[in-house]
Amino acid sequence: MSNQLPQIMNAEGRIQSSASKANFHTSTENPMKNAHRFYIDGEWVEPETLKKHDVIDPSTEQVIGTIAIGSAADAEKAIKAARNAFAGFSRTTKDDRLALLKRVLTIVKRRKDEIGDMISREMGAPLIMARAEQAGLGAAHFEETIRAFKTFDFEYMQGSTRIVHEPIGVVAMITPWNWPINQIVCKVAPALATGCTMVLKPSEIAPFNAVILAEIMHEAGVPKGVFNLVQGDGPTVGAVLASHPDVDMVSFTGSTRAGIAVALAAAPTVKRVHQELGGKSPNIILRSADLAGAVRAGVRRCFANSGQSCNAPTRMLVPVERMDEASAVAAREAAALVVGPPSDPRTDIGPVASATQFEKIQALIEKGIAEGAELAAGGPGRPSHLSSGYYVRPTVFSRVTNSMTIAREEIFGPVLSIIGYETEDDAMAIANDTPYGLASFIHGAQSEARTLARRLRTGSVRLNGPAWDGAAPFGGYKRSGNGREYGKFGLHEFTEIKGIVGYAGD
Structure with missing residues (x-):
């Protein structure tokens, strides 16, 4: 990480601000110097027993501080x-x-x-x-x-x-x-x-x-x-x-x-x-949609935050006769995304959050290949220009079936599965065939999208890429939670x- 960001660890592993002053000293007592204490009853108190835990910068794999556990x-x-x-x-x-x-x-x-x-x-x-x-x-x-x-x-x-x-x-x-x-x-x-x-x-x-x-x-x-x-x-x-x-x-x-x-x-x-x-959200691209535009938007939505969003649209459903076109558009969009250090203003995708997460994602990418999904972009390993950090190649699989592991399990990384459907009823069946029910997405004619939204068993449905609505209810059906x-x-x-x-x- 470049020095655009504050230096946050002193020699004792405690958190402090840099000379650039990131407003760390605005209250009576600065908790950024209390990473080894807890805030209880209005005070910073010592733990009963000090047990330290390293916090890792995933872009460098280096310790940036410690907290008390x-x-x-x-x-x-x-x-x-x-x-x-x-x-x-x-x-x-x-x-x-x-x-x-x-x-x-x-x-x-x-x-x-x-x-x-x-x-x-x-x-x-x-x-x-x-x-x-x-x-x-x-x-x-x-x-x-x-x-x-x-x-x-x-x-x-x-x-x-x-x-x-x-x-x-x-x-x-x-x-x-x-x-x-x-x-x-x-x-x-x-x-x-x-x-x-x-x-x-x-x-x-x-x-x-x-x-x-x-x-x-x-x-x-x-x-x-x-x-x-x-x-x-x-x-x-x-x-x-x-x-x-x-x-x-x-x-x-x-x-x-x-x-x-x-x-x-x-x-x-x-x-x-x-x-x-968790979630395994479907993104249904109807025949009435602008396929190229909807696919590009879907790829970026799926890969935002390095794919680490519970409502990420990780299953893209497209008309089966347009699978090749959708796959090609998705592959081009994935290849255009810049993977790199979080401090670089050109970066679209940073690292995933931890070594455990990186290893899980790599195993699932390998699983997708082994189960016969067609690799359209990305694949195992880090991007070639990065030698360290938990960076994942933006990966697109096409011709995925809904029974494959990559279509069933929450990967929580920049991995997209494209699934073909024959009819709208087929699309609804595929979309709902999951233990999860957090979110779903539809692109196409608004009247058609409104009708289909009522058939989806998810806590939210987003029609044609709307702006975020902080007043809309957020939560899931089925194994995506309650409330x-x-x-x-x-x-x-x-x-x-x-x-x-x-x-x-x-």
Whole structure:
């Protein structure tokens, strides 16, 4: 990584800003010097036992810092702080919480580029994209939560009964590395708005952006114990958060495999489990579509963020008679994408986030070749001009059948499978023939696309490449999870509903 980004590790492995000053010193105590401490009950506290974890820059494969990995005791301490804070925070007024959200948003906007720089270092997103989209969506979700919150009815009459939406309680939040601050804010913002208290465990692969957020929460004046941050792994901290009887809800974003483990851990305490999990999204290109334009857009959408998006359109469905044309267009578009260091403004695709992810993707590319899919672009190994870093060649397979491994498993890398269909009914059957149901995409005549959208078993359907809508519900059917995020739908997830019957009586 070039020195366009701040130097973030000192000799002790603790995080610090460079001489360029990336706004690391804006609050009373700078948590970027506290990568070995946790934010609990409004203070930076030492872990019960210091166990360090290296954070790797995936573009260089070098250590860029260390964090403390929490224990069960650290998680217990954070849960206790959140439980103690809930009684008071849950009774704050809507106006008080709105003012708090606005203060947080103001600081998030001020530090947006710093957050983007950190995400680029942690998980490899191109710097321009990390600032504009990765960090930008974090700010956008606070904005959308505020808009939805202003008109959200926490109480209303239904006949003679008073319906009351109350904060669900203490929320455990377990978040991923692929869109880190985005997925954190999708949980933190509605929890704050509804009067919940929380314990956040971010991914240990991309942990430092969460530390910046903790600093922002501190500066904004979030009351002690309302927001708590404990770094750690899933089997230790995550398991305690999911199973603890003093946690009322666990909100998890990650793989379906890990989501199942969270649900099993949570089951004995019958807490609410809110999950946004994996996907294998179909992108249906109808005969009425501009095939070349739709294929080019589909390739770029699939390969954005190095293919590390749960809703990436990784299965492209095209009319079988136009397979050769679609394959050729996709191959040209993949070849035109620039794979390189995140700091280079020409880069379209940075590295994938970790060695584990790189190896998984390579194995699945090899599997696609072995199972007989036609390799149209890319293939195994790094791009030839890159000798280190977890870089994957943008890969396109054509003539894929929906029974092949590459069409069934979530690859989470820049790998596209093109599948042919005979009729619209055939396309619908292929699209729905998956254990996942997070998102789907349709390109073609708008009236036709609207009709077909209703037949797709996914939580969202995007018609003809629309702009992002932060108020639209986001979440999945089937093994893609349960519950919804974004806007008013996220607010609902963090509330319990009480009916006070006879409220209007004398």
